[in-house]
Amino acid sequence: MTQQLVIDHVSKVFGGLKAVADVTMTIEQGTLIALIGPNGAGKTTLFNMLTGESGPSSGTITLYTADGPVDITKKKAYQVAKLGVARTFQNIRLFGAMTVKENVLVARTHLYRESFIGTMLRLPQFYQQEAAVATAADELLDFFELADVADEPTASLPYGTQRRVEIVRAVATKPQLLFLDEPAAGMNPEETADLGRLITRIREHFGITVVLIEHDMSLVMKLAESIYVLDHGAMIASGTPNEIQTNAQVISAYLGGENHA
Numbered sequence: 001m002t003q004q005l006v007i008d009h010v011s012k013v014f015g016g017l018k019a020v021a022d023v024t025m026t027i028e029q030g031t032l033i034a035l036i037g038p039n040g041a042g043k044t045t046l047f048n049m050l051t052g053e054s055g056p057s058s059g060t061i062t063l064y065t066a067d068g069p070v071d072i073t074k075k076k077a078y079q080v081a082k083l084g085v086a087r088t089f090q091n092i093r094l095f096g097a098m099t100v101k102e103n104v105l106v107a108r109t110h111l112y113r114e115s116f117i118g119t120m121l122r123l124p125q126f127y128q129q130e131a132a133v134a135t136a137a138d139e140l141l142d143f144f145e146l147a148d149v150a151d152e153p154t155a156s157l158p159y160g161t162q163r164r165v166e167i168v169r170a171v172a173t174k175p176q177l178l179f180l181d182e183p184a185a186g187m188n189p190e191e192t193a194d195l196g197r198l199i200t201r202i203r204e205h206f207g208i209t210v211v212l213i214e215h216d217m218s219l220v221m222k223l224a225e226s227i228y229v230l231d232h233g234a235m236i237a238s239g240t241p242n243e244i245q246t247n248a249q250v251i252s253a254y255l256g257g258e259n260h261a
């Protein structure tokens, strides 16, 4: 297996609180892994550091790209995104007034570079690129079975569909690594089942490495090849779904907390 992201003794301190405490882990290329843990365990804080939203207090994060390893510890979110990392957020962050297709187009445009002069003068390349972007967006919407709602404003769609649009928008940036922060939150069982199939298809079709934070344990157990468990900022266990379900420390972390995931 080829390593894709190496997290080396990473911590994040907020005031006196160690939200993430000395986490070390390696994410292999092409895997689908889940990060679980009780509420407040530090999952989103860890995601935020891995995607450049906020830098760690200590430790290093190395992303392995086609051009070799890149230290992303101090890089900003837009720089990490350019290196092939995409994410979705716990709270949907779409352009609600824009249509589904427009949301995907916006995500796609950064992949295409047209010169200022070419754009201003509307040279033929400008129109060729614009057509290529639109075709790619249509293909993605077809793949994700969103073609029917392509021209609908995203805010008008059911919650589960908006979540799917958010995932398509992330995939539209052509990432190597995709972080999904609680994608099933607020979904009904049917939407959750659809989501599970969708994530599997993304992985198979695009070969993207997927890292999932999720509280829906049946989804996690069904999808994840390996599971990492955070509790009070520390990584207390990692293993296959079977190993995690029977791990005494994990059971105690979930049963012992005030909030159960």
Ligand SMILES: Nc1ncnc2c1ncn2[C@@H]1O[C@H](COP(=O)(O)OP(=O)(O)OP(=O)(O)O)[C@@H](O)[C@H]1O
Residues within 6 Å of the ligand: 014, 017, 019, 037, 038, 039, 040, 041, 042, 043, 044, 045, 046
């Ligand atoms: N910006 C911040 N400033 C201060 N404390 C923070 C900040 N962000 C997170 N925390 C604290 O860090 C801890 C970890 O929070 P985090 O959101 O990472 O947990 P989580 O595992 O994602 O929880 P949940 O499952 O509820 O989303 C919590 O105690 C939280 O209150």
